[in-house]
Every structure is written in structure tokens, then in C-alpha cells.
Amino acid sequence: MLQINMADVVNVIKSLVPYLVVIGALFVAAIIISVAVNKKTVKNEGTRKLVRSETWLVALIAIVAAVSAMMSGPLSTLLNNATAKKYELQSSTVSRANKLAEDIQDESVVMLQNDDSNLPLASKKVNVFGWGSTNPVYGGTGSGSMSKQYPMVSMLEGMKNAGLTTNARLTKLYTDYRKDRPDVSMFKQDWTLPELPAKNYTPAVMNQAKSFSDQAVVVISRIGGEGADLPRNMKAKDVTYKDNSKDYPDFQEGQSLLQIDKTEQDMLDTVTKNFENVTLVYNGANTLQFDFLNKYPQIKSVLWCPPAGQTGFTSLGKVLAGSINPSGKTSDTFLTDLKKGNTYNNSGDFKYDNVEEFKQMVTGFTGETYPVKPTFVNYTEGIYMGYKFYETAAKEGLINYADYVKYPFGYGLSYTKFNQKMGEVSRKDGRISFDVMVTNTGTKAGKDTVEVYYNPPYTNGGIEKASANLVKFEKSKLLKPGETQAVKVSFKEDEMASYDEKGVKSYVLEGGDYDVSINSDSHTVLDHKNVSIHSTITYNSKSNTHNGDKAVATNRFDDARGDVTYLSRANHFANYEQANAAPSNFSMSDKAKSEFTNLGNYKDKIKESPSDKMPTTGAKNNVKLADLHGKSYNDPQWDKLLDEMSVKDMDNLIANGGYGTVAVPSVGKVQMTDADGPAALNNNFTKVGSIGFPSSTSVACTWNKELATKFGELIGDMAHDMNVGGWYAPSQDIHRSPFSGRNFEYFSEDATLSGTIAAGQIAGAESKGVYAFMKHFALNDQETNRMNMLCTWADxxxxxxxxxxxxxxxxxxxxxxxxxxxxxxxxxxxCGANPALLKSVLRDEWGFKGFVLTDYFSGAGFMNADQAIRAGNDAMLATTKTSNHVNGESASTVLAMRQASKNILYAAANSWLYEHGEPKAAVPIWRTAMYVLWVLAALLFVLLEYVAIRRFMRRRKASKVEAEANATIQPVGVNESVVSQSDSSVPRR
Known part of the structure; x- marks a missing residue:
């Protein structure tokens, strides 16, 4: 989602054009009338001046009316948001949030390597190398930025908090070199990696470091953000970065940002030549390519510290010092060579070459206007995403696992050792259940994760199935040395079902033997049991749906398959080379063209239903939104409430959904605020923010459902303090590519891990009456071309x-x-106008009750509110007028508006703001100012009108006196001799 930018400014100006034209016309008209009313056209001076005065007075009132219309119309949402009262966190909430942030990061730091038990550090004094140590990655850019209202715990401060002393002379080298992190934002990206060239590590510097401590920690960091993916070729023409030295380039042709550059490599050379025990800390959310580690046997330990949020870096210090035992597990697979990834060739920038008819002119973030045509991306890997491919490909003999995978999914080391043993498996009432005995067999207290996978029976050429599938996970309590915990595991058997898109077109649990295992990671089995499904179960009837679906799940996305070859396990992945190849066809098919819709052709595709009848509007039923709090979605009072709304009410509610929902006085709906941020609450208008938690990737690395729920609960508490109703999170698209710019705000490459953590966060927030916007729904897994009509083709x-x-x-x-x-x-x-996604799946199958909001609504050549609401998208995340308003002339459109309004109001009514009746609606400051302007304008008008009329009356009276006086004067041309002798007072001429 986007924040306010130049595109907003341009859209505001566009929406104000009619009003500005009126104001300009009034000025011009007033000037023309003033000039036209002169001695030649109006001889009477008093009348002439009165006409001019009245003209400008009328213009004044008309201009005030036009300005008021602008404020109440296209500017109202912006003004409401910008002038909202600034609510801030209570000190107690800040304390609890900071504590939770640290608790999360305590369990998210992943120990990837620890040769010779190098960690914990043997000394409390440590040399910390790497520029990133002085400017670490706290979150991401864009909506993932941290609030500056609250103190940040830096990496070095975190180490100090944990009792470590760092080498200040080294730190000064880095801060003197560069203080700020290069800007990687939605509007521009500077991918420079500041790092001190090796020549600056003089003998004096290194001798001082060695005398300070024999412990060395090297920090390498990478940041990502909204709006751009990380560069896969740093030498590409559109990539901006600056080398750290004029003596050499940091990157060679084809090297990516997720490889170490020349300056970083030189630093590692220098450090490893001077220190025997080196710890490498990688700080970032995108998986780094660790192919360089084999060169440096001195690097004994490797820690992955994902973005730590406001206070989480103390946790890194505690892991280094040994005051906590690392228990994090990888949320993604770390590859030896990112180019070997099976999504590498089919992620990125692909443009159609035959779609001129769909070209649209759009306004960019900086206000420029340019043409946009459809683009595409092919999800050729099918279900073989992340570890599911590497494990299955190794099993089928396609790859040598070690050549591809450096660190598996779900991998992480500890300072102690654990043993896990599966108990007997029970299959009863459609559930698989068993206990796992987790024993700490080491010498330090620690937590362990029970990872449960299944390997389903696979028939060559049949339904596609991976050989390793995470189905459940649980985290142990803190176990003392020698302590055992019985961890209970239970899941529904239909969670092992596969979707058969070609055969029965529904979910199927095929008969056969399912190997259910507990693993230390996706590749390493600790124990396993066989579960036999004696006969195939097909979930294709109302009495037997999959996973509690309200309607049978069947093919909804046949039109999304496209002309793509998808990877198949058949014959040991025989089509791997073809499916994995980069696109060679850049032409949109005729079939796709006939189905493609954007702003240019939507009107031609509108189909009105003749059976639709215009609903009741503007009724006086005396039902208020507060009356519906806690009521069923199908309660009959909803119809009475909706009958009270006018078409204008509905349009305003639907069109202006940016960062909150607007007030609807007719039904007692107050203005409500929604806040942005995947790991915080950020008000983009008042600039008030909350404490920033560790990144979504960090939370996923905890593999701790309880922490995820606490995360959501504290988001809810902070929302109460900040008077916020909704939270634009959690973001839960998939880490399909390591290069995705928003991986920091998405959880994992695995849907089960992502969904479990996200569901916990949402449940926590919802328990506090805060509606959380799960996003971005769906398949929004890369930033490249995200707003350029990106056609995502997938099976x-x-x-x-x-x-x-x-x-x-x-x-x-x-x-x-x-x-x-x-x-x-x-x-x-x-996606925002896809009825299969938003109606058939989301509402009909899953039973979703609530409202769907678009991502940032700028029109962008394809975003159309009428199309959206008909398809099940209820509100537009807009603050300015583009194509976000709906023309409520047809019955079909108004019925869609009514349904959209109900969905929005349902979420609002059940929020915490309506728990105790109708909230008090404060009059926005700008509206009060407008009313004051009206009063002042009225007073000024009356005063000026009085002055104008008084002056006119004076002039009129003076003219009358003069006329009477002139009437007694001898008319010109009378013979002087004829003047009456008795009127001696008449002067002679």
C-alpha cells in the first residue's frame, strides 16, 4: 500500500479543476462587469459604483461557496485525516510493547552455524566490524518504516544492554565514513552498500582491535522496501548504486544485491586474517547467498538476525552473550546459488509486445504522466515452491540437495541439544493426533520446535504432490537440562488433501500410506509414523466439504492458467528444463485479450441484470449503526439500516476509504481511522506512530504461535490508545523470490507457517475489537510491475x-x-475486481464476513470502483478523486453499493469503537474553520453591503439635491431681457 505522494497531489489538482474553473470564472466575470460598467454604459455614478460593489460581493459569496464545496467534496477525506486529533500511546502501553518486541526477537534470531562452540562469546569485549553495525535494518521502507517518536535500540546499544562492550574506535571509523543509510523507497532506490574499504583497516587499526579483544563479529546487512524488488544484476542500467572505492567496482556483471560485494569480501579477508574466531551476523529479511562461507574457516558462527524493530537488537546481544539460548528457525530456504532457484527465471520484468489496445495513461508517484501496458509473470513452478521443490527434486533424483541448499527451511541451532520422539498416532473423527516427547539432553535451558511434515502417496502422472509438506508445528516451553515435555500435536486429516484441478476439480485425500514425520528442518527427519488412508475421500459435496468450507471448493481460476508449462513431478520432473526456462513468448493470447479488462474497455463489458430492482434509499427507520453491534450478519435490522442510506451516502462511504472510513450521519456512523504498517500502527496524516515490532519475517522465525497472538493483542491495545479501528496488516503473500522488496513484511515461503502466524496476529487484534486487513489478497508476491496491469498466470x-x-x-x-x-x-x-476470488472463494467457500478494501487507489489505468463493487471489493483506499466514485444510476450498481456498504458497516459496527454505543463524533477542525469562514464571510458581506448601500443612498441624495438646485437655474438660450424683474436672486450668465 502506498503513502501520500505526488500522484496524490496531481489527483487533488485534477479533482479541484471544476471548482478552480468556477472561481476563476467568477473573478473574470467580476472584472469584466467592473470594466463594462463605466460612464458610457451607466451614466449615473452612484448606480455605477453600486453595480460594481454588488458584483464583487456576489463574487465573494460565490467564491466562499466554491471553496466550501471543495473542502466538503474532493478535499474532505484529506482534510479529515490531516486534521484528526493526535492520539498517542500511553506510557504503560509503550513499556509492554517494547518488552514484547524484545521477547519476539529473543526467539527469532537463528543460529545457522556454531563450529567449535564459538558462541556464546568467550569475552564480554568484542570488536564489531561492518558499517551495518552502526546503521542496522530495523524493518523495511515504505509502510514498514519505524516511528521516530520513540527511542530506537541500535545494534550496538543492544549489545551494550546485554552486557557486551564494543570497540568504540572501530565504530567511529564507520560513523565517520557515512552516517545515513542510502534511500531505498517507493520513489527512488539507491542500492549503495556503504562499507569501509580495506585500505582503511591500517595496521594500527587492526593492532588496536586485536589488543581490545580476540572476539570479532562481522555485520552484513540488506534492506528492502515497498515499490521495488532487490536487484538481481547490480550492473543493470536501471540500478543506482555507488562503489565504495574508485580503485575497483563493488559488483561484477550478473552479481545480485544478495551476494557480498568486493568491499565486504575485502573486509572479511582482513578480519579473518587477524582473528581466528569470527562470528558473522546477517541482518536482513531476504535470504543472503552464503556461498562465500567455505572460503573462511575462521568464520565459526553465523547468526541470522532479521529486522528487529524498535527494541529487538538487545536480543541479538543476549544471544551473543549467552544470556538467552537461540531458538529461531529459518522461515525460508537459503540457497547456495540464488540463480539455481526454480522461480529465478520467472520472476521480474516481463512485458507483452502485442497489447497496444490496452494502453492507458497514468500518473506516477512524482506526478509525471506516462503510458502503461499490461505486463505478466508466470508461476511455472506450480506447487513446487521453496523447500517443497528442493526436497521433492532431491527425492526424484533431479538434483543433488547439497549443491542447492545451504540451510534448509525450518533449520536452526541451539546452545543445547534436544531429543524428540513420536508417540502412537491416533486417527479419530477425521483428526490425526499424537504426542511428541521433547527432552533437553544438553547442559543449558532452551526451547525447541516440533515440526510436523507429511509425505503423501504419489502416483506418477497423477495429482501433483510434494514429498515434504509442513502440516503443523508447536513450540516447547523453556526446558531445563534433562527436562521433558509432552507436546501435543493434532491436525485434521483433510489438511493432507491435495487439490485435483484436472480430475474431480476439488480437494482429494487419496487412499494410501502417508508418512507423518517430526523433523528438525524440512530435510532432516527425527522420527516418523505411517498413517494409512484406506480409501480415497473426495471433498465435493455439501455434506463433505474440505476443511470446513461453507461451499464446495471447485475450479474458480481456469482463466488464470494461461499458455504456461507448469512444472510436473511426472517421470522425475521430466519437464523441468522447459518449465524452468525464462519466458520466450511475450504475446498475450487472443483468449486472454478477450477476457482482459481495464479502464479502457470496462464500460463495454458492463452487463446490467434486468431483474434487478432499485432498492429503498433515504428511509426514516430510526435504526443506528450502534444498534447492530454484535448482531448477526443476517439480522433483519441490517435491511432497515441500509434503507436509510442515500446513494450519495453509499458512494461517499465506498469511494473514500483511504486510511479510514468516513462518517455517515444518517445511520450514526462516525469517521474511523485505519492505520498502516506491517509491524506497527502508523497514521500517515497525523504522523503519529506506535512502537515498531520486529518484521513479519522475524515473527515467522520464532515459530511461536503464542507470540504471534500476543503481537496482535498489543496491536489492538495500541489501536485503542491511538483511537484506531483498523490495521492494514498482516501482509501474508509468499516469499516466492528472495528478491522481493517486501519479504520483510511477508512471513515465509511456506503457506502453513505464514497462515498460522498471520491467523494468530489477526485473532489477537480481533479479540481487542480491531479489524485487521489481511493483505495483499492475493498472489502479490513481487513489487516489479505491481501497478502495471501485472497478469499473474498460475494453475x-x-x-x-x-x-x-x-x-x-x-x-x-x-x-x-x-x-x-x-x-x-x-x-x-x-484482484480488486475478481469475483472468483472475492465472492466465490473468500465469501462463499470460506465464509468471510466483513469488507474488502483495495490497495492504494490511484486509478492506475485499471482500478474502477464500479467494477470492484460488483465483484465483491467494497471500499476504495482513496483520499482523492480518480475513478473511485460510483455512478449510482442503474439498479445493478446501487444494489452492489448497498452490499458493499453493508460489508463496510458490519466491520465498523463490530469494532471496539461501537462496544458501548455510538461513539461521540468530533467535528473536524477544518469543518469548524469552514463554519467560522462562513460567519466571517456573512458578516463581511453584511458590512460591505451596508457600506455599499449607504454610499449609494448618499450619492443618490446628493444627486437629488443637485438636481433640484439645477432645476431652478435659467435654462440656456433664454433672452436675458425677458428675465422677471421680481426674481433678482437669479444670477446672470
Missing amino acids: EQAIREIYLKSFEMSVKQGHASAAMSAFNYIGPTW
């Missing part, structure tokens, strides 16, 4: 099993009551 099985699953879990387990749709298309249809 139905992958869409359901990989990309929709986490959202499904958020609805069914987290009870989400809000969602944010995505910028991209699924096949030929924009």
Missing part, C-alpha cells in the same frame, strides 16, 4: 495450496473481518 492447484492457503487460515482460524485486495491481476482480471 488452480498452486493458487489454492500455496498462495491462498494462508489467507484461508486467517479467515477460518483468525476470524478476519477485513481484507485488502492486491494491485496485480490473477490471469486477465484485477
Whole structure:
């Protein structure tokens, strides 16, 4: 989602044009009249001046009316948001949030390597190398930025808090070199990696460091953000960065940002030549390519510290010092070579070459106008995403696992050792249950994660299935040395079902043997049991739906398959080379063209239903929104409430959904604020923010459901303090590519891990009456071309099993009551206007109750409010007028508006703001100012009118006196001799 930018400014100006034209016309008209009324056209001076005065007085009132119309119309949402009261966190909330942020990061730091038990550090004094140590990655850019209202715990401060002393002379080298981190934002990206060239590590510097401590920690960091993916080729023409030295380039052709550059490598050379025990800390959310580690046997330990939020870096210090035992597990697979990733060739920038007819002119972030045409991305890997591919490909003999994977999914080391043992497996009432005995067999207290996978029976050429599938996970309590805990595991057997898109077109649990295992990571089995499904179960009837679906799940996205070859396990991945190849066809098919919709052709595709009847509007039923708090979605009072709304009420509610929902006085709906931020609450207008928690990737690395729920609960508490109703999070798209700019705000490459953590956060927020917008719904897994009509082509099985699953879990387990749709298309249809996604799946199958909001609404060549509401997208995240308003002339449109309004109001009514009746609605400051302006204008008008009329009357009286006086004067031309002798007072001429 976007924040306010130049595109907003341009849109504001566009929306104000009619009003500005009126104001300009009034000025011009007043000037013309003033000039036209002169001695030649109006001889009487008093009348002439009165006409001029009245002209400007009328112009004054008309201009005030036009300005008021602007403020109440296109500017109202912006003004409401910008002048809202600034609510801030209570000190007690700040304390609890800071504590939770640290608790989360305590369990998110992942120990990837610890040779010779190098960690914890043997000394409390440590040399910290690397510029990133002085300017670490706290979150991401864009909506992931941290609030500056609260103190930040830096990496070095975190180490100090943990009792470590760092080398201040080294730190000064880095701060003197550069203080600020290069700007990687939505508007521009400077990918420079500041790092001190090796020549600056003089003998004096290194001798001082060695005398300070024999412990060395090297920090390497990477940042990402909204609006751009990380560069896969740093030498590409459109990549901006600056080398750290004039003596050499930092990157060679083809090197990516997720590889270490020359200056970083030189630093490692220098440090490892001087220190035998080196710890490498990687600080970032995107998986780094660790192919360099084999060169440096001195690097004994490797820690992954994902973005730590406001206070989380103390946790890194505690891990280094040994006061806490690392228990984090990887949320993604770390590859030896990112180019070997099976999504590498089919992620990024692909443009159609035959779509001129769909070209649209759009306004960019900086206000420039340029043409945009449809783009595409092919999800050729199908269901074989992340570890599911590498584990299955190794099993099928396609790859040598060690050549591809450096650190598996779900991997992480500890300062102690654990043993896990599966108990007997029970299959009863559709559930698989067993206990896992987790024993700490080491010498330090610690937590362990029980990771449960299944390997389903696979028939060559049959339904696609991966050989390793995470189905459940649980985290142990803190176990003392020698202590054992019985961790209970239970899941529904239909969670092992596969989606059969070609056969029965529904979910199927095929008969056969399912190998259920507990693993230390996706690759390493600790124990396993066989579960036999004696006969195939097909979930294709109302009495037997999949995973509690309200309607049978069947093919909804056949139009999204496109002309793509999808990876198949058949014959040991025989089509791997073809499926994995980069696109060679850049032409949109005729079929796709016939189904593709944007602003240019939507009107031609509107189909009105002749059976639709115009609903009641503007009724006086005396029902208020507060009356519906806690009522069923189908309560008959909803119809009475909706009958009270006018078409204008509905349009205003739907069109102006940016960062909150507007007031609807007719039904007692007050203005409500929604806040942005995947790990915080940020008000983009008042600039008030909350404490920033560790990144979504960090939370996923905890593998701790309880912490995820606490995260959501504290978001709810902070929302209460800040008078916020909704939270634009959690973001739960998939880490399909390591290069995605927003991986920091998404959880994982795995849907089960993502969905479990997201559902926990949502349930926590919802328990506090805060509606959380699960986003970006759906398949919005890259930033490249995200607003350029990005057609995402994927097969139905992958869409359901990989990309929709986490959202499904958020609805069914987290009870989400809000969602944010995505910028991209699924096949030929924009996600924000995709009825298969927003109606058939979300509402009909999953039973979602609540409202769907678009991502930032700028029009962008394809975003159309009428199309959106007809398809099940209820509100537009807009603050300015573009194509976000709806023309409520047809019955079909008004019925869609009515349904959209109900969905928005349902979420609002059940928020914490309506728990105790109708909230008090404060009059916005700008509206009070406008009323004051009216009063002042009225007083000024009356005063000026009085002055004008008084002057006119004076002039009129003076003219009358003069006329009477002139009437007694001898008319010109009378013979002087004829003047009456008796009128001696008449002067002679």
C-alpha cells in the first residue's frame, strides 16, 4: 500500500479543476462587469459604483461557496485525516510493547552455524566490524518504516544492554565514513552498500582491535522496501548504486544485491586474517547467498538476525552473550546459488509486445504522466515452491540437495541439544493426533520446535504432490537440562488433501500410506509414523466439504492458467528444463485479450441484470449503526439500516476509504481511522506512530504461535490508545523470490507457517475489537510491475495450496473481518475486481464476513470502483478523486453499493469503537474553520453591503439635491431681457 505522494497531489489538482474553473470564472466575470460598467454604459455614478460593489460581493459569496464545496467534496477525506486529533500511546502501553518486541526477537534470531562452540562469546569485549553495525535494518521502507517518536535500540546499544562492550574506535571509523543509510523507497532506490574499504583497516587499526579483544563479529546487512524488488544484476542500467572505492567496482556483471560485494569480501579477508574466531551476523529479511562461507574457516558462527524493530537488537546481544539460548528457525530456504532457484527465471520484468489496445495513461508517484501496458509473470513452478521443490527434486533424483541448499527451511541451532520422539498416532473423527516427547539432553535451558511434515502417496502422472509438506508445528516451553515435555500435536486429516484441478476439480485425500514425520528442518527427519488412508475421500459435496468450507471448493481460476508449462513431478520432473526456462513468448493470447479488462474497455463489458430492482434509499427507520453491534450478519435490522442510506451516502462511504472510513450521519456512523504498517500502527496524516515490532519475517522465525497472538493483542491495545479501528496488516503473500522488496513484511515461503502466524496476529487484534486487513489478497508476491496491469498466470492447484492457503487460515482460524485486495491481476482480471476470488472463494467457500478494501487507489489505468463493487471489493483506499466514485444510476450498481456498504458497516459496527454505543463524533477542525469562514464571510458581506448601500443612498441624495438646485437655474438660450424683474436672486450668465 502506498503513502501520500505526488500522484496524490496531481489527483487533488485534477479533482479541484471544476471548482478552480468556477472561481476563476467568477473573478473574470467580476472584472469584466467592473470594466463594462463605466460612464458610457451607466451614466449615473452612484448606480455605477453600486453595480460594481454588488458584483464583487456576489463574487465573494460565490467564491466562499466554491471553496466550501471543495473542502466538503474532493478535499474532505484529506482534510479529515490531516486534521484528526493526535492520539498517542500511553506510557504503560509503550513499556509492554517494547518488552514484547524484545521477547519476539529473543526467539527469532537463528543460529545457522556454531563450529567449535564459538558462541556464546568467550569475552564480554568484542570488536564489531561492518558499517551495518552502526546503521542496522530495523524493518523495511515504505509502510514498514519505524516511528521516530520513540527511542530506537541500535545494534550496538543492544549489545551494550546485554552486557557486551564494543570497540568504540572501530565504530567511529564507520560513523565517520557515512552516517545515513542510502534511500531505498517507493520513489527512488539507491542500492549503495556503504562499507569501509580495506585500505582503511591500517595496521594500527587492526593492532588496536586485536589488543581490545580476540572476539570479532562481522555485520552484513540488506534492506528492502515497498515499490521495488532487490536487484538481481547490480550492473543493470536501471540500478543506482555507488562503489565504495574508485580503485575497483563493488559488483561484477550478473552479481545480485544478495551476494557480498568486493568491499565486504575485502573486509572479511582482513578480519579473518587477524582473528581466528569470527562470528558473522546477517541482518536482513531476504535470504543472503552464503556461498562465500567455505572460503573462511575462521568464520565459526553465523547468526541470522532479521529486522528487529524498535527494541529487538538487545536480543541479538543476549544471544551473543549467552544470556538467552537461540531458538529461531529459518522461515525460508537459503540457497547456495540464488540463480539455481526454480522461480529465478520467472520472476521480474516481463512485458507483452502485442497489447497496444490496452494502453492507458497514468500518473506516477512524482506526478509525471506516462503510458502503461499490461505486463505478466508466470508461476511455472506450480506447487513446487521453496523447500517443497528442493526436497521433492532431491527425492526424484533431479538434483543433488547439497549443491542447492545451504540451510534448509525450518533449520536452526541451539546452545543445547534436544531429543524428540513420536508417540502412537491416533486417527479419530477425521483428526490425526499424537504426542511428541521433547527432552533437553544438553547442559543449558532452551526451547525447541516440533515440526510436523507429511509425505503423501504419489502416483506418477497423477495429482501433483510434494514429498515434504509442513502440516503443523508447536513450540516447547523453556526446558531445563534433562527436562521433558509432552507436546501435543493434532491436525485434521483433510489438511493432507491435495487439490485435483484436472480430475474431480476439488480437494482429494487419496487412499494410501502417508508418512507423518517430526523433523528438525524440512530435510532432516527425527522420527516418523505411517498413517494409512484406506480409501480415497473426495471433498465435493455439501455434506463433505474440505476443511470446513461453507461451499464446495471447485475450479474458480481456469482463466488464470494461461499458455504456461507448469512444472510436473511426472517421470522425475521430466519437464523441468522447459518449465524452468525464462519466458520466450511475450504475446498475450487472443483468449486472454478477450477476457482482459481495464479502464479502457470496462464500460463495454458492463452487463446490467434486468431483474434487478432499485432498492429503498433515504428511509426514516430510526435504526443506528450502534444498534447492530454484535448482531448477526443476517439480522433483519441490517435491511432497515441500509434503507436509510442515500446513494450519495453509499458512494461517499465506498469511494473514500483511504486510511479510514468516513462518517455517515444518517445511520450514526462516525469517521474511523485505519492505520498502516506491517509491524506497527502508523497514521500517515497525523504522523503519529506506535512502537515498531520486529518484521513479519522475524515473527515467522520464532515459530511461536503464542507470540504471534500476543503481537496482535498489543496491536489492538495500541489501536485503542491511538483511537484506531483498523490495521492494514498482516501482509501474508509468499516469499516466492528472495528478491522481493517486501519479504520483510511477508512471513515465509511456506503457506502453513505464514497462515498460522498471520491467523494468530489477526485473532489477537480481533479479540481487542480491531479489524485487521489481511493483505495483499492475493498472489502479490513481487513489487516489479505491481501497478502495471501485472497478469499473474498460475494453475488452480498452486493458487489454492500455496498462495491462498494462508489467507484461508486467517479467515477460518483468525476470524478476519477485513481484507485488502492486491494491485496485480490473477490471469486477465484485477484482484480488486475478481469475483472468483472475492465472492466465490473468500465469501462463499470460506465464509468471510466483513469488507474488502483495495490497495492504494490511484486509478492506475485499471482500478474502477464500479467494477470492484460488483465483484465483491467494497471500499476504495482513496483520499482523492480518480475513478473511485460510483455512478449510482442503474439498479445493478446501487444494489452492489448497498452490499458493499453493508460489508463496510458490519466491520465498523463490530469494532471496539461501537462496544458501548455510538461513539461521540468530533467535528473536524477544518469543518469548524469552514463554519467560522462562513460567519466571517456573512458578516463581511453584511458590512460591505451596508457600506455599499449607504454610499449609494448618499450619492443618490446628493444627486437629488443637485438636481433640484439645477432645476431652478435659467435654462440656456433664454433672452436675458425677458428675465422677471421680481426674481433678482437669479444670477446672470
